[in-house]
Amino acid sequence: MKIIYQVLFIGFFSLCFLISKEQTIIKTKGSADPSIDYKNLSNIDTLINGYIQRGWVNGVVTLVIKDGNVIRNKGYGYSDLAEKKIMQPDNIFRIASQTKAIVSTGILILYDEGKISLSDPVSKYIPGFANAKVLDKFNAADTTYTTVPAKRNITIKDLLTHSSGIDYPGIGTDQMKAIYAKENIPSGLGVVNQNLVETMNKLGTLLLSFQPGTQWRYGLSVDVLGAVIEVVSGMSLEDFLRKNILTPLNMNDTWFNLPANKAGRLTSVYTEDSLHQIVLWNKELSHIDPTYPLINKHYFSGGAGLSSTAMDYAIFLQMIMNGGSYNGKRILSKRIVEMVLHNQLNFPFNGINYFGLGFEIVSDKGSADQPRNEGSFDWGGFFGTTYWADPKEHLIVLFMTQQTPNSHGELEQKFEQIFICQPKIIEDLFNK
Secondary structure, eight states: OHHHHHHHHHHHHHHHHHHHHHTOOOBSSOOOOTTSOHHHHHHHHHHHHHHHHTTSOSEEEEEEEETTEEEEEEEEEEEETTTTEEOOTTOBEEOGGGHHHHHHHHHHHHHHTTSOOTTSBGGGTOGGGTTOEEEEEEETTTTEEEEEEOSSOOBHHHHHTTOSSOOOTTTSOHHHHHHHHHTTOOOSTTOOSSOHHHHHHHHHHSOBSSOTTSOOOOSTHHHHHHHHHHHHHSSOHHHHHIIIIITTTTOTTOBSSOOGGGGGGBOOOEEEOTTOOEEEOOHHHHSSOTTGGGSOOSOOOTTTOOEEOHHHHHHHHHHHHTTSEETTEEOSOHHHHHHHTSOOOSSOTTSSSEEOSSSEEOOHHHHTTSSSOTTOEEEEETTTEEEEEETTTTEEEEEEOOBSSOTTTTHHHHHHHHHHTOTHHHHHHHTO
16 A cells, blocks of 8 residues: 555656646746856847947847746847837837747647648638649749649648748749739738738649648748638637737737837837948838838738737747646647657758748757757747747747848857857957
8 A cells, every 4th residue: 555655646746747847937037047157148248239339230139048037138229229219128029930930839729629630731721722733934034934733732731841832922932932923922021901811812823832742941831821720710810819829828919910008119120221231121121111010900921920029929939848838828739749849841941950830940960060959949030030949958048139131140149159158259259
């Protein structure tokens, strides 16, 4: 009997440990972490302030979380240079492609609920993708082309892994950019009144840049997933995400349509002129109205439309690190999260690392020549936001700016190197 009680006690203790491990909650105030080199962290201030003083970047927010404890949450420079508004840790950023992981989680909620299958053809929900065609020959002179039939249907999994054959307007291949421009297919940023499902149906009637499942290529795949969510749920993508992810996680600063009472925290967005001088982004330069987070819109780009804070996004990442739950709210089943963080391609997506269901995943080969551990997952956004999360070290890091292009975009990499191991970068910076 004593042995039985011991077994039961050990089992109960193990269960409690697993539950507590799954339920790591981010604490803004905690005791010093002996595994963190705080002196090394102070070098980050020197690095980033050096870039700001040289006019290489206007403003930055960094957030570092270790074992659920906020190690660093800091703003640098200005959120608006003209008005000299000091960057605050809770400033709101256009997170662009960081939207993709949240929307991918949305589609996996429907999978978790048994409402879709990853092997479902996309045409089951978006009929325009039936009888898909693949680009064969392209004539750049007049943008005419020939096609061949797709060898199989595009699936939900193809969309999640960017192996669908769908390309990107604006930043994709020259051939597909020309085709999409001719057919008025938008990138999603700044679109206000179009209908998402109708636009993705039109996209489906065009053509693919390669046979489904044979390559990895960045594109509108997650915008299509957003349309699938709208069709299956009967809700707008905005309402679905708020009900199923944003509200349960108390991500109260993450929006497609940013409320007016939060407008003062929205950072300005910048670009560069021909001399690489930082200038304010404007609609004439980019054809994207930088005030789009504040414009009441009905088109919700699943690949690029959200704005958020570093802390909100850290909560989302912590939920993934917790195995799908946060603060007592389960968003995804533990098994689904294991799939999310497992390689889903038969080929390395960038020649080195893996790609799961919404994230790049550092492979063993990829970890050999960078600070991130194998199994770390990451992505970033068009306007200069980026993140990585390391399950091995229980670490979440976000680095956020609002500038594209950026001739000094190496700042994020130097920040990462300093954080992990290399203060010598400071010496190199000031010896320039």
